[in-house]
Amino acid sequence: MAKTRVTMKVNGAEVEGLVEPRTLLVHFIRENLQLTGTHVGCETTHCGACTVDLDGMSVKSCTVFAVQADGSEITTIEGMANPDGSLSALQEGFRMMHGLQCGFCTPGMIMRAHRLLQENSSPTEQEIRIGMSGNLCRCTGYQNIVRAIQYAAAKLNNVEFKEAAE
Amino acid sequence: MIPGPFSYHRPASLADAVKLLADLGDDARPLAGGHSLVPMMKLRLATPAHLVDLHGVDDLKGIRRDGNTIVIGAMTTQHELLASGEIRQSLPILQETAALIADPQVRYCGTIGGNVANGDPGNDMPALMMVLGANFRLSGLGGERDVPASEFYQGAYFTALEPGEILTSISIPVPPAGHGYAYEKLKRKVGDYATAAAAVVLSMAAGKVATCAIGLTNLHETPLLATDAANAVIGTSLEAATLKQAAAAAEAIMAPAADARGPVEYRKHVGGIMVMRALQRAAGRAA
Numbered sequence: 001m002a003k004t005r006v007t008m009k010v011n012g013a014e015v016e017g018l019v020e021p022r023t024l025l026v027h028f029i030r031e032n033l034q035l036t037g038t039h040v041g042c043e044t045t046h047c048g049a050c051t052v053d054l055d056g057m058s059v060k061s062c063t064v065f066a067v068q069a070d071g072s073e074i075t076t077i078e079g080m081a082n083p084d085g086s087l088s089a090l091q092e093g094f095r096m097m098h099g100l101q102c103g104f105c106t107p108g109m110i111m112r113a114h115r116l117l118q119e120n121s122s123p124t125e126q127e128i129r130i131g132m133s134g135n136l137c138r139c140t141g142y143q144n145i146v147r148a149i150q151y152a153a154a155k156l157n158n159v160e161f162k163e164a165a166e
Numbered sequence: 167m168i169p170g171p172f173s174y175h176r177p178a179s180l181a182d183a184v185k186l187l188a189d190l191g192d193d194a195r196p197l198a199g200g201h202s203l204v205p206m207m208k209l210r211l212a213t214p215a216h217l218v219d220l221h222g223v224d225d226l227k228g229i230r231r232d233g234n235t236i237v238i239g240a241m242t243t244q245h246e247l248l249a250s251g252e253i254r255q256s257l258p259i260l261q262e263t264a265a266l267i268a269d270p271q272v273r274y275c276g277t278i279g280g281n282v283a284n285g286d287p288g289n290d291m292p293a294l295m296m297v298l299g300a301n302f303r304l305s306g307l308g309g310e311r312d313v314p315a316s317e318f319y320q321g322a323y324f325t326a327l328e329p330g331e332i333l334t335s336i337s338i339p340v341p342p343a344g345h346g347y348a349y350e351k352l353k354r355k356v357g358d359y360a361t362a363a364a365a366v367v368l369s370m371a372a373g374k375v376a377t378c379a380i381g382l383t384n385l386h387e388t389p390l391l392a393t394d395a396a397n398a399v400i401g402t403s404l405e406a407a408t409l410k411q412a413a414a415a416a417e418a419i420m421a422p423a424a425d426a427r428g429p430v431e432y433r434k435h436v437g438g439i440m441v442m443r444a445l446q447r448a449a450g451r452a453a
Contacts, residue, residue: 004174021174021217022207043167045205046357048271057245057274063204064275067174068219112271133356134269 006070010035011079019066025059026050028066029076037077037107041136048135051108052076058115060134077107080114089152090114099148101139109135113149122153169207172214176222180305180334183223188307188330190216196332197221198241198280201272226279226334229253238336240279244268247278256340257298259347259367263290266351282315283333285323285388288359292319293381293389294349297365300338306331319388345369346452350444351383352436354427360384361427362437364392364416366444368399370452375399380412380444385420385437392416395441404449412445413438 003018010033017032029038029052041049043062050061053075080088090110093099100106109132116123116131123131128149129142137145147163154161175194177183187194193215197203206212220226226241229250236256238247244264247253253260267290268276281291282302295302295315302313307330318326327333341347351363363383369376378399380392395415402408422433 020171022169022171024168027168043208045201045272048269051271058271059274060271063201065174065200065204067176068200068221116270131270134271 004067004070006066008069008071009073011075017066021065021067023066024062025052025054025064025066025069026061028069029061029074035076035078039104039107041104041108046136047105047108048112049105049108051111051135053111053115056115056118058112058134075111075114077110080110089155090117090149093148093151093155094145097144097148097151099140099145100137105135105137105139109137109145113152117149117153117156121157123149125150167208169204170210170213172207173216174219175216176219178222180223180225180332183218183220184305184307184330184332186216186218187332190218192329194218198283199243199272199275199277200280201268201276202280202284202286220332231256231340232337234340236338236340238278238338240283240333240335241277242279244273244276244278244281245270248273257338259294259298259349259365262347263294263349263351263365266290266349266353269357272357278336279333282318282336283325283327285319285321285325286359287322287387287389288384290349290351290360290363290383293363293383293391294365295336295338296389296391297367297379297381298338298341299379300336302326302333303335303337304328304331305334310334312337316391322387341367342369344453346448346450348444348447348451350440350447352440359427362422362433362440364437364440364444366441366448368445368448368452370449373403374401375404375449378445380416380441382416382420382437382441385422385433387421387423390419392419392441394418399445404445409442409445413441416441 007016029035039049041047045063052061055072128146151161195214197217197219227239229238247264281289300315313326347367349365352361360383365381368378378396380396382390395412398412417434417438420434420437424430
């Protein structure tokens with residue numbers, strides 16, 4: 001099958017590559033761009049480990065073809081740290097609140113939480129749980145993931161992070 | 167899992183898309199949100215030789231009000247429905263239903279056109295479209311035609327769409343102010359299709375049901391309008407005995423598949439419960 005040239009802006013850098021139409025975006029990101037922070041989990045659109053930010057939407061990159069992303073702007077977990085290399089609020093939140101154990105789901109969690117906080121800067125716990133419902137974690141039971149996102153929201157809003165009473 | 171090889175087309179106009187689908191024939195599939203088709207392609211249960219991506223066709227996007235009708239472009243995503251002030255005001259049941267479809271990431275991609283045109287009995291919007299009296303506009307080489315939602319569904323994955331036709335927009339008459347509505351969906355987990363679901367739109371007058379329509383999702387090979395069940399509640403105040411009558415009338419037309427969501431008897435039983443809950447919640451919302 002003839003290959004097609006695609007160009008996109010990934011984590012602020014212009015990139016291009018040759019892909020077959022059937023190449024999934026997640027494989028283009030991992031194999032062509034060598035950005036292996038985006039994980040392939042279930043491959044069936046369920047788990048959210050492959051979530052990236054595409055033109056302001058959280059998408060599961062295992063269910064989008066790279067040719068469909070031609071001309072788009074993408075952010076992956078590699079683009080999430082602050083410009084000086086320090087951890088972003090969400091990354092810091094996951095670290096401080098123990099929002100991960102094995103860490104496999106974490107890149108997808110952080111990319112989804114990033115867009116959630118862009119759309120709703122002060123989500124309730126319930127809104128966080130609904131907003132994160134397309135991402136599966138098999139380790140944490142989600143409690144600390146919710147706390148990590150609450151921590152990040154508080155930090156981004158310049159307010160003190162208060163744990164909800166148990 | 168990698169899909170089989172295919173050629174990718176991205177037409178910039180509806181005319182080009184229709185012509186491509188006609189020229190390429192059975193080997194081509196239109197691609198909307200892709201969140202039903204691409205997983206099927208990865209499993210090699212679908213192996214189209216050509217994909218005609220509709221994302222380049224601007225005419226298929228958008229929500230507008232035309233008098234007392236809301237017109238929704240087929241490529242409008244579930245996420246866009248949830249964000250629309252017009253939909254919140256005029257057709258809140260669409261938002262209640264869209265929020266129960268799949269998960270946030272899928273809703274950024276999944277479209278209302280794909281949801282209603284695919285003919286999957288598990289999709290949530292078709293029964294709702296029947297309840298609301300929606301019309302689907304179909305475009306093909308021969309021109310445009312309108313098909314009522316109630317006549318569109320012929321069997322699982324079989325619809326009134328002819329080869330080469332594209333569903334381009336959905337027209338929904340705005341229900342009267344003060345109408346009550348509810349979509350009740352039982353599912354095993356976020357992202358699942360319904361074990362059973364019921365859509366209700368009704369109006370009340372002097373404490374009694376004046377008008378009512380009831381739709382059923384995933385309880386038959388097509389979405390269903392439960393007309394006898396709706397007639398059973400008109401003129402009543404939805405007493406317990408009336409609700410049970412309506413549930414029984416709805417169960418009488420259900421023919422769900424036995425699958426991982428449960429055996430036939432269970433799915434019919436919970437289908438009746440969804441009807442009762444939706445009726446009560448809709449009545450509670452009616453002015």
